[in-house]
Amino acid sequence: MSQTSETEGLQARRRSMTRRAKDFSVLVGTAGMVLLVLVLTGSLGWIEALSGIFVIGSVASAYYVGSASLKTGGGDVVSVAASTPDSVLTTDLLAALPLPAFEVSRDQQRIVAYNEPAASFLRLGPRRSAPPRASVIIRTPALLAAIETCLAAPEGVSSSLELEIGPDEHWRAHIHSVRASDSLLVLLEDLTPVKRAARARADFLANASHELRTPLTAISGFIETMRGPAREDKDSWDRFLAIMAGETERMSRLIADLLSLSRIESTEHMLPTAREHFADIVMNSVDALLPLASDRGVELVVEGAEDLPDVTANWDELVQVAENLISNAIKYSGTGSRVVVHCGVAADGFEARSLAAQLWEGSERMTLLQTPNRVAVNELNVWMRVEDQGPGIEREHLPRLGERFYRADQSRGGKITGTGLGLAIVKHIMTHHRGGLAVETRIGEGTAFGVWLPAAKDAPPD
Numbered sequence: 001m002s003q004t005s006e007t008e009g010l011q012a013r014r015r016s017m018t019r020r021a022k023d024f025s026v027l028v029g030t031a032g033m034v035l036l037v038l039v040l041t042g043s044l045g046w047i048e049a050l051s052g053i054f055v056i057g058s059v060a061s062a063y064y065v066g067s068a069s070l071k072t073g074g075g076d077v078v079s080v081a082a083s084t085p086d087s088v089l090t091t092d093l094l095a096a097l098p099l100p101a102f103e104v105s106r107d108q109q110r111i112v113a114y115n116e117p118a119a120s121f122l123r124l125g126p127r128r129s130a131p132p133r134a135s136v137i138i139r140t141p142a143l144l145a146a147i148e149t150c151l152a153a154p155e156g157v158s159s160s161l162e163l164e165i166g167p168d169e170h171w172r173a174h175i176h177s178v179r180a181s182d183s184l185l186v187l188l189e190d191l192t193p194v195k196r197a198a199r200a201r202a203d204f205l206a207n208a209s210h211e212l213r214t215p216l217t218a219i220s221g222f223i224e225t226m227r228g229p230a231r232e233d234k235d236s237w238d239r240f241l242a243i244m245a246g247e248t249e250r251m252s253r254l255i256a257d258l259l260s261l262s263r264i265e266s267t268e269h270m271l272p273t274a275r276e277h278f279a280d281i282v283m284n285s286v287d288a289l290l291p292l293a294s295d296r297g298v299e300l301v302v303e304g305a306e307d308l309p310d311v312t313a314n315w316d317e318l319v320q321v322a323e324n325l326i327s328n329a330i331k332y333s334g335t336g337s338r339v340v341v342h343c344g345v346a347a348d349g350f351e352a353r354s355l356a357a358q359l360w361e362g363s364e365r366m367t368l369l370q371t372p373n374r375v376a377v378n379e380l381n382v383w384m385r386v387e388d389q390g391p392g393i394e395r396e397h398l399p400r401l402g403e404r405f406y407r408a409d410q411s412r413g414g415k416i417t418g419t420g421l422g423l424a425i426v427k428h429i430m431t432h433h434r435g436g437l438a439v440e441t442r443i444g445e446g447t448a449f450g451v452w453l454p455a456a457k458d459a460p461p462d
């Protein structure tokens with residue numbers, strides 16, 4: 001901006017100087033002619049004429065010196081021009097904007113002003129002596145083309161366009177023509193989070209509908225069969241009805257999981273307030289799953305659920321965490337195997353993670369949710385480790401556990417039905433409780449999921 005103002009100031013000064021020089025010569029010339037005529041006609045003596053020339057010369061010089069002083073004080077003019085209310089306003093306005101914003105001069109197409117967010121968007125280094133050219137700095141061809149179009153167009157043309165920078169980075173550019181400063185104002189709006197949220201929502205809906213449609217298709221298929229080809233074959237009806245009951249159960253499980261996911265999400269910003277016995281939560285969940293364990297021929301045992309500090313928690317949510325992890329362990333390990341639920345207390349979140357999910361030598365490990373650092377350090381944590389002797393989980397699946405609808409065992413023929421929402425629910429609940437979630441696994445030997453969360457403060461001694 002200062003460059004433009006400097007040029008304008010210089011031109012104004014030159015114009016003013018020329019005008020004064022013209023005035024000066026006209027004034028002196030006319031006065032000289034008048035005096036000469038008066039002297040020649042004898043109306044004026046030589047002495048008076050000379051005095052007249054001196055006075056007129058002095059006045060004219062004083063007039064001209066006025067312009068000369070403007071010349072020597074040129075810097076002031078430039079700085080005055082540079083700090084005209086308009087330009088100061090633009091700089092201050094840009095600085096006040098939280099979005100990247102910059103100004104491009106129309107005549108030289110230079111970036112004459114920009115704010116800090118724009119500096120990082122444009123990757124502008126330290127300030128240079130001359131404003132940089134837009135074509136050198138702007139690396140997004142679409143944005144540069146739009147700016148050039150607006151620069152070439154008559155004043156007052158504005159435009160707005162979406163930019164895709166990289167695979168997952170979206171921006172919207174608003175280009176506005178500013179008449180007062182004969183420049184363009186470019187404003188950039190980051191659309192990436194909005195686009196990401198929209199895609200996640202669309203994916204979620206697509207997945208949920210797909211998961212609901214699968215059992216529905218099976219049920220309606222059997223209804224058709226029972227009404228048509230198998231109408232008279234009453235013996236096969238029992239089998240069909242059993243399958244239909246299973247599919248119905250799957251649908252209601254899915255709906256229950258979807259509902260609890262949305263309930264947890266809607267309360268995620270509110271920290272739990274109730275004080276609960278962590279050991280009771282664990283014991284309750286284990287008791288609820290004993291029938292499933294015995295159904296599957298799995299031995300379910302608890303270790304270390306005594307003398308645990310209380311937690312500030314939502315009882316139902318933590319029960320859901322324990323039940324999801326324990327039922328997975330039971331579901332995914334074979335008959336005759338053993339599932340052990342270990343609990344304990346640790347000095348901080350890091351120690352809790354080691355005790356809960358970093359125990360086996362040579363295991364593949366993954367932290368799926370890390371406690372926020374300020375919480376993890378120096379806060380007593382309680383932890384729970386659910387360990388099974390199942391098939392283990394292939395390493396490539398580990399980072400995606402906890403994603404909604406992600407199932408590592410899909411390729412194993414899908415014998416075990418699940419919603420793929422269990423670990424996503426666990427992760428959400430642990431986030432809500434400022435806790436953590438981690439897994440360790442050894443192929444063919446077993447898997448252990450660990451969760452931990454801060455113990456309730458000022459726990460009364462038992």
Ligand SMILES: Nc1ncnc2c1ncn2[C@@H]1O[C@H](COP(=O)(O)OP(=O)(O)O)[C@@H](O)[C@H]1O
Nearest residue numbers: 328329332407408409418419420421422423447
């Ligand atoms: N204890 C475990 N042993 C082996 N694989 C597991 C275990 N727990 C979870 N998984 C894998 O993680 C996937 C996601 O688990 P989850 O979110 O609970 O969904 P699901 O409804 O399929 O149980 C499961 O489909 C399974 O592939």
Ligand SMILES: [Mg+2]
Nearest residue numbers: 328418422423
């Ligand atoms: Mg599950």
